[in-house]
Amino acid sequence: MEIGLFQYMSKYFPNLIINHFVNAIPHGILSTQLSPKCRYKKIDIGLSDLKSWCNRYVPDWKTSFGDIRHKKLIEFFCSYNLLKLHPTDALMDVAGGTQGYLKTVEVARRILQDRAIQNCTITALGTDVDYIESDAGDIPLPNNSIEKISCHHSFEHLQNDADVRFICEVKRILKPGGMCCIVPLFLTKHFFEITDELTLSRKYSDISFRIIDPTATLPGGRFSGNYARTYSLEAFNSRILDHLESIQWDIDIFEVLLDGRSAPYPDIPCNQNVASVNFPYRCFLITKKAINGTA
Numbered sequence: 179m180e181i182g183l184f185q186y187m188s189k190y191f192p193n194l195i196i197n198h199f200v201n202a203i204p205h206g207i208l209s210t211q212l213s214p215k216c217r218y219k220k221i222d223i224g225l226s227d228l229k230s231w232c233n234r235y236v237p238d239w240k241t242s243f244g245d246i247r248h249k250k251l252i253e254f255f256c257s258y259n260l261l262k263l264h265p266t267d268a269l270m271d272v273a274g275g276t277q278g279y280l281k282t283v284e285v286a287r288r289i290l291q292d293r294a295i296q297n298c299t300i301t302a303l304g305t306d307v308d309y310i311e312s313d314a315g316d317i318p319l320p321n322n323s324i325e326k327i328s329c330h331h332s333f334e335h336l337q338n339d340a341d342v343r344f345i346c347e348v349k350r351i352l353k354p355g356g357m358c359c360i361v362p363l364f365l366t367k368h369f370f371e372i373t374d375e376l377t378l379s380r381k382y383s384d385i386s387f388r389i390i391d392p393t394a395t396l397p398g399g400r401f402s403g404n405y406a407r408t409y410s411l412e413a414f415n416s417r418i419l420d421h422l423e424s425i426q427w428d429i430d431i432f433e434v435l436l437d438g439r440s441a442p443y444p445d446i447p448c449n450q451n452v453a454s455v456n457f458p459y460r461c462f463l464i465t466k467k468a469i470n471g472t473a
Contacts, residue, residue, distance in 0.1 A: 195373060195391035197262065197454045200408055203365045205433055213415055215424050221256060221461070222335050222435040229256050235279040241324040242277065249442035249449055249456060250331070256434055257328045269325040270351075272314055272344070273332035276302040289324070291317060315343025319351050324347050327351070327358040333462075334364055335402040338382045345421050354468045363431065363462040364406075364455050369413035373397050375404045383431065385413070396453045401438055408455060434459040 268287035373380035374397040396406040
């Protein structure tokens with residue numbers, strides 16, 4: 179009975195608890211309180227450019243997403259453009275799946291990493307992709323071995339200290355001049371660990387606030403481990419930025435606009451059940467400086 183009730187509430191009244199407590203830090207505050215290590219920028223996407231790109235790189239977008247303004251399509255477009263993908267690059271999509279542009283992008287090597295990769299995923303993406311089953315914080319690739327890393331709506335699901343260990347792996351794996359794009363990035367007033375399960379086991383930090391919300395969409399259900407993390411600026415500094423030395427890394431946070439308006443649009447049907455922390459969308463881009471000190 180309880181499960182049926184929660185399923186009903188999740189469908190018709192999603193994010194009942196987290197939308198009251200977990201909201202993105204406003205632009206005006208974030209741009210003034212970020213660490214000096216970070217550059218705060220905006221990326222403004224033209225709707226016609228988004229549609230042209232999706233027709234080429236996500237050709238099934240109408241079937242999969244319906245509306246060209248869907249937040250997932252914005253997410254893919256942003257990472258593709260910020261990473262400045264080149265035909266000679268090796269690209270790894272971390273904790274990825276069949277959605278996105280990994281199958282269609284013109285690069286020298288495509289890699290899909292995830293803790294467990296299903297046969298249906300391999301069938302969908304094909305044999306031109308290399309598959310790595312591993313913890314995101316312990317990826318079996320050599321040092322300085324790839325140029326680009328994408329992380330689409332998966333960074334927030336890395337449990338315990340896997341987010342910290344993943345950043346350390348990015349530092350190790352990327353070649354000089356290489357880039358990693360994490361989208362979205364959730365920065366909030368407080369440090370939250372959120373689960374949609376009725377459990378006390380999804381909290382790993384002594385300084386975070388626990389939220390249990392069976393109606394929440396952000397933890398992603400069983401597919402994403404029933405868990406999501408959002409960072410206060412203090413937690414973001416200690417868990418992420420403190421591991422990125424400014425002498426070696428360029429660090430950028432982008433706020434996403436679509437035709438000059440903050441994206442994704444919350445007032446269209448495809449985004450109406452999305453947790454409010456997604457507004458506005460933000461991207462986290464880190465670039466490993468070349469040996470001579472320039473990116």
